[in-house]
Amino acid sequence: MVFEVRNWKRYFLSSAIFLTLIARFADASTVLTLPQAISDALHTQPQVFQSAHAAAASRDLSRAAHAVLLPQISLAAGSIWSESRAGTPLFVAANGPREVIGRIQVSLPLYAPQLYALAKVAKDQSAVALSQEKEAQLTVVTRVVNAYFQLALLKTQMTIWRSTLDTAQRLYRFTHKAYTAGAVSELDLVQTALLRNNARTGLQQATAEARAAMRLLNLQIGRAPDGDVVLPHLPASDNPLPMPSMLDAEARRTQPLIQAADRQISVGHAQANVQRGAMLPTISADASYGVDTVTAPQGNDLGWQGAVTLNMPIFGFGAHRQRIAAAQEQVAVLRSARQALILQINSQIAHDYGSAQAAQKTLANARRAAHEAHLVYIMTSKGYFAGALNALNLAQAEGSWVRSRLRLSSAKVAVLMTRAQLDLDMGQYPEKP
Numbered sequence: 001m002v003f004e005v006r007n008w009k010r011y012f013l014s015s016a017i018f019l020t021l022i023a024r025f026a027d028a029s030t031v032l033t034l035p036q037a038i039s040d041a042l043h044t045q046p047q048v049f050q051s052a053h054a055a056a057a058s059r060d061l062s063r064a065a066h067a068v069l070l071p072q073i074s075l076a077a078g079s080i081w082s083e084s085r086a087g088t089p090l091f092v093a094a095n096g097p098r099e100v101i102g103r104i105q106v107s108l109p110l111y112a113p114q115l116y117a118l119a120k121v122a123k124d125q126s127a128v129a130l131s132q133e134k135e136a137q138l139t140v141v142t143r144v145v146n147a148y149f150q151l152a153l154l155k156t157q158m159t160i161w162r163s164t165l166d167t168a169q170r171l172y173r174f175t176h177k178a179y180t181a182g183a184v185s186e187l188d189l190v191q192t193a194l195l196r197n198n199a200r201t202g203l204q205q206a207t208a209e210a211r212a213a214m215r216l217l218n219l220q221i222g223r224a225p226d227g228d229v230v231l232p233h234l235p236a237s238d239n240p241l242p243m244p245s246m247l248d249a250e251a252r253r254t255q256p257l258i259q260a261a262d263r264q265i266s267v268g269h270a271q272a273n274v275q276r277g278a279m280l281p282t283i284s285a286d287a288s289y290g291v292d293t294v295t296a297p298q299g300n301d302l303g304w305q306g307a308v309t310l311n312m313p314i315f316g317f318g319a320h321r322q323r324i325a326a327a328q329e330q331v332a333v334l335r336s337a338r339q340a341l342i343l344q345i346n347s348q349i350a351h352d353y354g355s356a357q358a359a360q361k362t363l364a365n366a367r368r369a370a371h372e373a374h375l376v377y378i379m380t381s382k383g384y385f386a387g388a389l390n391a392l393n394l395a396q397a398e399g400s401w402v403r404s405r406l407r408l409s410s411a412k413v414a415v416l417m418t419r420a421q422l423d424l425d426m427g428q429y430p431e432k433p
Contacts, residue, residue: 030230034148037221038429041144042137044222051129051136058122058129065122068115071108076101076288100297103290103305110285110308114277120270124263131260134427138256140220142424147217149417152231154210156409161203164402168196171381175391183387191391195398202402236363236412237419241356247349247426255345255427261338268334272327279320281312349425356418359411366404366411373397373404 042048080099109115175192178184215225223229252258285308291301313320380397383389420430 030228031232032221032229033232034145034430037144037148037217038141040221040223041140045140045220047136048133048140051133055126055129055133058126062119062122062126065119069109069112069119071106074105074107076103076105076290097294099292099294101290101292102297103288103292105286105288107284107286109282111281111283112277113280114274114282117270117273117277121267121274124267124270127263128260128267131256131263134256135260138424138427138429141429144217144220145420145424145430146417147213147220148231149234149413149420151210151213151217151229152234152416153409153413154206154213155231156413157206157406158203158210160402160405160409161199161206164398165196165199165203167398168192168199171394172196174385184391188391191395195391195395199402234412234416236415238360241353241360241419241422244350244353247353247422248346250428251345251349251426252342255425257341257345257427258338259427261334261341265331265334265338268327268331272324272331275320275323275327278323279313279316281310284309284311345425349422352418352421352425356415356422359414359418363408363411363415366408370401370404370408373401377401 078101082097084097172192175189179189214229218225218227287306289304291297293301377397380394384394423430
């Protein structure tokens with residue numbers, strides 16, 4: 001009997017441990033990290049799919065442009081009847097009263113500068129579409145990052161207001177008992193009730209704002225709008241910022257906008273080469289095998305035919321030269337636009353870099369202010385419970401403490417957001433905070 005009881009105890013203990021581990025893993029799986037939110041958005045947002053399809057279409061057009069440079073195989077078959085008079089066809093192009101054609105033809109461009117340039121244009125346009133796809137993904141990531149940190153801030157403020165409400169309720173109950181015993185005045189009771197009501201109002205407002213922010217984030221990452229989102233603890237980053245020159249250099253290397261501008265310039269050069277190619281000769285080779293006869297086709301009528309064709313423009317009244325000049329001017333426009341874009345990105349990095357530095361200093365000041373406000377609140381609450389201070393003094397101390405904690409939470413999120421914005425300015429996804 002003792003053995004059976006021990007076995008049941010061991011079984012109950014192991015089951016409890018197993019259920020606890022399952023609960024922990026379940027809770028951990030519901031925590032939404034920033035990289036997971038970004039990944040979900042990139043797999044669900046229609047804007048990402050739109051840019052991906054556009055890039056795929058551009059790649060297909062590039063392959064088609066290069067396929068034109070390869071041998072083309074076709075089949076020509078038909079029967080032509082022509083009216084004749086005294087055995088002589090009335091049409092100059094006709095070979096006889098009836099012509100039968102059945103040939104397999106192969107054509108190959110031996111020298112076609114314009115086709116080569118068109119293939120280069122298609123390839124560069126495919127590269128532009130790829131950069132635009134990355135740009136669309138970065139736009140989606142930017143929205144997700146902003147929504148994620150906004151929700152993190154509001155959830156932190158909810159926690160602060162909930163803690164404040166719990167403290168205010170305990171304070172009100174204590175004051176009510178003291179007022180019933182005649183130890184405190186009615187003003188103290190009313191003041192503590194006001195503290196409780198203010199905390200409840202703050203919690204209700206933060207909850208409503210957090211619910212709206214949660215709905216927005218769920219829409220961004222492709223989840224049910226009313227689903228709950230659990231965020232991990234977001235520690236403020238104290239790592240030193242890199243030099244602005246390093247950020248500028250990294251942006252030139254990884255920013256999709258700059259990559260798209262570079263490839264647009266390549267497209268402009270290729271389009272100018274298309275116009276130059278129109279002024280050059282083209283050489284093509286054609287070969288065919290089959291039958292072309294005015295009599296009934298016979299097996300011995302099959303034969304080969306080959307041709308090499310040269311086509312060279314001589315004079316076009318300057319049309320091609322003007323198109324070349326226009327294409328060169330367009331390249332100059334694209335170069336100037338690239339320089340303007342780099343200036344804009346560098347200016348944005350400089351602004352966000354200053355914001356990141358200011359956020360870091362604000363965080364340090366907010367930490368000191370919150371620590372000092374907490375000490376004042378502790379000393380004031382002790383004085384109130386000892387009867388040396390009234391509820392008005394306690395309300396002032398608690399208000400300062402609540403405001404300092406709210407500012408501290410905002411400062412922590414501001415540090416994370418400004419650093420994430422610097423990553424986005426460089427065309428990179430923010431790392432896990």
